[in-house]
Amino acid sequence: MSAIYPLVMCGGVGMRLWPLSRLNTPKQFHRIGPDSSLTFFQATVERHGGEGFHAPYVSVGMRYEDVVRDQLAAIGRSAELMIEPTARRTGPAVLASAIAINERDPGALMAVLPSDHLIEGDFSGVLLKMRPPAADGRIVLFGIEPAYPEVGYGYIVDSGPSALYPGARDVSHFIEKPARPIAERLIAEGHAYxxxxxxxxxxxxxxxxxxxxxxxxxxxxxxxxxxAGRKPGRTELCEAHFRRAHGEATESVVFEHSDKVLLAPAAISWSDVGSWRSLYEIGDKDGDGNVLSGHVVPVDTSNSYVRASSGRLVATVGVDNLAIVDTEDALLVTSLDRTQDVRMVLEALKSRGTAAGEVAEPLERPVRSGDGYGVYALDIRPGEVVALAPLKDEHRVLTVCAGAVELEGGSEIGRKWPGETVRVAAGSACRLRNGGGEPARLVEVRHAVTPVVPLGVPVQARPRMVSGGEAK
Incomplete structure (x- = not known):
């Protein structure tokens, strides 16, 4: 039986998981959990990397290309990158990879795999078992038995077992993000996935x-x-033509109108991690029904999701059915029943002209200062670019402690790794970009510009930097 080409889709931003998931740091490039060494993207690649699978194709926008490369290298995997020059939803991206694969391997099997889902169980085995109907020209859609009436998911309604393919079911119709009463009815009837x-x-x-x-x-x-522009392992789609494609999902263009679709129920643990409610549902709950992460003190608190990601203490008193997410620069408090509406916060921020996920200024935290020097800690999120403004009377020496940064402009260029330094002379600017999947941390030492002083002049007479950076 033919091997499968996995197509890993990396174009989404996951804004319903704001403020954790941002434009520069979408959820697929975050670690699955505090005890996991893999990100969602890496786990997807690893899950479908064994026998029966070719090396993957990865559909990704230019913004995240470096992150994808770094995360693939971290797990020792290679892939064919399909670079989307502009976002056109999933349909055109899936079609582009299908055309590219057909050029090298006509009639090959391709599996479309979102990169930001949480899956436990032998999903690869489920895919491999459905190769016969796919090879016969059927479009196999994988469904999950619902655990609760989720209104943020699409549902596939089956019309009974397939007469030709054991374990598969025929498709009756599709229902996209139903109202809660409809979702409850679908689950009660037992014919929807x-x-x-x-x-x-x-x-x-x-x-x-x-x-x-x-x-x-x-x-x-x-x-x-x-x-397309082609290099080994990389295909950059022609923007002039790609932008003319209709920006629609494959489901709405093809699957919902094709008589070739077939449903394959998958007996696995699955979540698209598309909202804070979904994280609550799959999380480990305490005796009061809470899912807690970080430094949290719950008092008379029940059935809530509380995540402290900022390092601050989060204390709750007398609350129920809430999602509370505290990050370094934003705090979200919402009813668990309204977590699908987090997008409304982003729309409100956009209408006010406020960036929902960008940090305009570098976050330089003072650590210590003294005669002639100042020490600061600088953190750069994955995908973020920070600009260091020129300092008139101070030189900078930055040492990378964790992660990696790319220098853009200034007297030095290139990537710096832990233990390596960046020197920025007084009056010079510098841009630092974190193209990896992990936060980068640097220690910055500033020291005042001092003239050459003869050896005989006492140290006390030399210029020094006082609090605030002024040389005297």
């Missing part, structure tokens, strides 16, 4: 369905692949 977002098909079958259902997008994406 959460849509996992994972699918398996022959690449030429998807291409034919796109050509039938959305010929304009098929033509645009075909030209984007044909005119």
């Amino acid at each position: 959460w849509a996992s977002g994972v699918s398996l098909f022959r690449v030429d079958v998807l291409m034919a369905e796109y050509q039938r259902l959305d010929p304009d997008t098929f033509a645009a994406v075909s030209e984007a692949v044909r005119n």
Whole structure:
């Protein structure tokens, strides 16, 4: 049986997990949990990296290309990167990879895999068992038996067992993000499954369905692949053609209108980690039904999710059914029943002209100062770029303690690793970019500009830097 090409989708931002997931640091590049060594993205690649699978394709925007490369290198994996020049939702990205794979391996099997889901169980085994129907030209959609009436998921309703493929079921219809009463009815009837977002098909079958259902997008994406910039391991789609594709999901364009779809129930533990409510549902609960993370003191608190990520103490008294998430620069408090509406906060911030996820100034925390020097700690989040403004009377020496940073501008360029230093002369600016998946921490020493002093002059007479950085 043919091996499967995994296509790992890395384009989402996961803004319903704000303030943890940001534009520069989407959830797929965060560690799964405090005790995990893998990020969501790395776990997805590892999960489908054994026998029966080819090396993966990764569909990613330019913003996150370096993060993807760093995280792949960290687990010793290689991949073919499909670079999206502009965001067009999942449909065009999936189609572009299908076309590229079909060029090298006509009629190959491809599995579409979101990079930000939490999965426990032998999902690879479930995929491999569904190769026969996919090889026969069916589009296999993987469904999860619902654990509760989630209103933020799509549902696949089945119409009974497949007569041809053991373990598969025929599809009746789709329901996208139903109201709670409808979700409760679907679960009570027992014929609906959460849509996992994972699918398996022959690449030429998807291409034919796109050509039938959305010929304009098929033509645009075909030209984007044909005119792509290519290097070993990297295909950058042509923006002029790619932007003409309709920005729709594969589900709405193809799956919901195709007679080739087939449902494969997957007996695994699954969550798309799409909201704080979903994290609460899968979390380990204490005796009062709370999921707690970080320095939290709950008093008379029940059925709540409390996450202290800032290092500060978070104390709660007399609360129930809340999600409380404290980060370094933002605090979210919401009812667990409204966590799908976190996007409304971002819309409100946008309307006020406030950035929802960018840090405009570097966060330099004073550590110590004395005669002629000042010491600061500088943290840079994954994907973040900070600009160090020029200092008129002070030189800077920065030492990388954790993570890695890329220098942009200034007298030095290139990547710096732990133990290496960056020197920024007085009057010079510097930009530091953290292109990895881990926070970068630097120690910055500033020292005053001093003239050359003859050896005979006492130290006390030399210029020194006092509090605030003024040389005297």
